[in-house]
Amino acid sequence: MKAQIKNDAPPMEARGLLTQFGANVIHENLDFRINRGEIVGLVGGSGSGKSVLMNTMLGLKEPEGGVVRYFGEDRRDLSFEERRAINNEIGVLFQGGALFSSLTVRQNIIVPLREHTDLPEELMCELADMKIHMVGLPPESATLYPSDLSGGMRKRAGLARSLALDPSLLFLDEPTAGLDPIGAHAFDELILGLRDAMNLTVLMVTHDLDSLYAICDRVAVLVDKHIAIADKLEKVQKYDHPWVKEYFDGPRSRAAMSAGGKSKTKAAN
Numbered sequence: 418m419k420a421q422i423k424n425d426a427p428p429m430e431a432r433g434l435l436t437q438f439g440a441n442v443i444h445e446n447l448d449f450r451i452n453r454g455e456i457v458g459l460v461g462g463s464g465s466g467k468s469v470l471m472n473t474m475l476g477l478k479e480p481e482g483g484v485v486r487y488f489g490e491d492r493r494d495l496s497f498e499e500r501r502a503i504n505n506e507i508g509v510l511f512q513g514g515a516l517f518s519s520l521t522v523r524q525n526i527i528v529p530l531r532e533h534t535d536l537p538e539e540l541m542c543e544l545a546d547m548k549i550h551m552v553g554l555p556p557e558s559a560t561l562y563p564s565d566l567s568g569g570m571r572k573r574a575g576l577a578r579s580l581a582l583d584p585s586l587l588f589l590d591e592p593t594a595g596l597d598p599i600g601a602h603a604f605d606e607l608i609l610g611l612r613d614a615m616n617l618t619v620l621m622v623t624h625d626l627d628s629l630y631a632i633c634d635r636v637a638v639l640v641d642k643h644i645a646i647a648d649k650l651e652k653v654q655k656y657d658h659p660w661v662k663e664y665f666d667g668p669r670s671r672a673a674m675s676a677g678g679k680s681k682t683k684a685a686n
């Protein structure tokens with residue numbers, strides 16, 4: 418797997434994607450590429466199919482047509498072992514963090530380590546504590562249960578678990594939803610810092626305009642069953658589509674823009 422990661426192909430790409438549930442077509446002829454090292458924000462109206470797209474790219478839903486490639490390889494051509502290796506390269510933070518309520522933060526982070534490695538218990542604990550530190554949680558949170566944590570801390574704990582196997586790709590489903598503006602800003606900054614520290618490529622489904630302005634290198638717009646545009650925010654804002662106009666010309670957008678969010682781009686194309 419690491420050999421594939423070293424090649425120049427984009428970490429993830431969908432071409433001509435068709436997804437549907439019965440007669441309900443969700444995506445049709447959808448093309449989407451995530452370039453190495455970038456943070457891409459995926460936006461679209463409610464029910465436009467952002468979560469289904471994320472699940473399809475994660476391999477949780479098989480598309481009815483088209484192809485999903487990981488590091489240039491068609492998912493369908495990969496062996497079980499290769500798929501498993503690729504799955505380990507992708508960290509996912511679902512909404513709400515999806516932590517096990519009966520496990521402490523440290524135990525939650527150890528779950529994927531135990532499942533996918535043969536590391537001794539002591540080392541797994543050390544690695545978990547490192548991740549706790551990386552996401553900005555205090556050391557004592559290691560032995561707390563999810564119910565002992567604030568919403569923001571739970572997100573960070575979920576993030577620590579999604580980073581347990583040192584993925585190269587990180588998928589975030591509305592990471593700042595439910596956080597107050599200060600917490601959301603801090604979380605954005607954390608993602609930005611981790612992207613640089615861990616050489617991550619990040620796909621973020623979001624409704625949060627502040628996040629788009631602050632940390633996304635590109636913004637992909639899912640409308641009319643396909644990605645209409647995936648480009649720098651300045652270009653996306655000028656895209657001629659009723660949903661895009663409504664989204665970016667509203668008062669919340671103007672407030673986010675004037676708040677001075679500036680993209681700290683590293684990999685942009």
Ligand SMILES: Nc1ncnc2c1ncn2[C@@H]1O[C@H](COP(=O)(O)OP(=O)(O)OP(=O)(O)O)[C@@H](O)[C@H]1O
Nearest residue numbers: 438439441443461462463464465466467468469470
């Ligand atoms: N398992 C499923 N079975 C049938 N239809 C589904 C299933 N999952 C999603 N859908 C449908 O697919 C469409 C897209 O849903 P999806 O959750 O991807 O939207 P979304 O863009 O993520 O919306 P939101 O922003 O509101 O979360 C919806 O019409 C939804 O009802």
